[in-house]
Amino acid sequence: MISRVVAAVVAAAAIFSAPVGRAQSFINVLTGGTSGVYYPLGVAIGKILGDHLPDVKVQVQATKASVENLILLQQGRGEIAFALGDSLKAAWDGDEEAGFKRKMDKLRTLGAIYPNYIQIVATADSGIKTLADLKGKSLSVGAPKSGTELNSRAIMAAAGMSYKDIGKVEYLPFAESVDLMKNRQLDATLQSAGLGVASLKDLSVSADINVVAVPKEVVEKIGPPFVPVVIPAGTYTGQDKDVSTAAVVNYLVTSSAVSDDIAYQMTRLIYESLGELANAHVSGKEIKLETAAEGSPVPLHPGAIRYYREKGLIK
Secondary structure (H helix, E strand, C coil): CHHHHHHHHHHHHHHHHCCCCCCCEEEEEECCCCCCCHHHHHHHHHHHHHHHCCCEEEEEECCCCHHHHHHHHHCCCCCEEEEEHHHHHHHHHCCHHHCCCCCCCCEEEEEEEEEEEEEEEEEHHHCCCCCHHHECCEEECCCCCCHHHHHHHHHHHHCCCCHHHECEEECCCHHHHHHHHHCCCCCEEEEEECCCCHHHHHHHHHCCEEEECCCHHHHHHHCCCEEEEEECCCCCCCCCCCEEEEEEEEEEEEECCCCHHHHHHHHHHHHCCHHHHHHHCHHHHHCCHHHCCCCCCCCECHHHHHHHHHCCCCC
């Protein structure tokens, strides 16, 4: 009984002596697979926030990327996440086919970041050089209903194809897809990521590859948020020519449950630390403050709006 009384007194003393308004906050950074681009950039963002927000505990979580991230935000299980623009639109619309059983109405955008390039890479031994050559072959399209897999469906449809035309469809993360290709158990992989993604760099130094083009007319058939772009020659070992493909802008997304002050601080710290993001991954070099407030299919968070107004990007 005495020990219980003492414990209660100690607990009460701790409560009343705690500084008012200093309760610790948490920021969970939702990224993607560890072999993709989201993860190293997410780690860099985690460090930036942790270094400058001393009263906030920051953690970085590897996930299945866009779709899972947006669902976790809606559930209050994250404070900042990476997501593809088309996945973000599908979440806001409540597109069940894309993996959202209802409208994800708590989503708010912090800002646009870099474009994801649709990168279709085949082993040279497979003989795959064009989209049509994928017919009857084996292809990995990313985790089911991930942002990458949604991109895959869009590309196939615009090219007049479907998964039924593929010999075998695998739903695997980037690194696992590459491992199968190295072992000659998979012909090709479609990876939606920033240029220079680690998994494809690893593959290109281990095997001869073909980077398969997505022609401009196919991209234009899909329409926004897809845009025609080029994968520059030399992005991967053995790629000696520019290759046409599609790109979709990525966004940093948060939740309406996140306070205006925390959202403001996250936005400010991220867009004023672009050098650190560029050092974390080559895709970080493509993130520009000037375009951060543009194009999101989801409303900007009021905290982000406050920062962009300070910078003159929003009136």
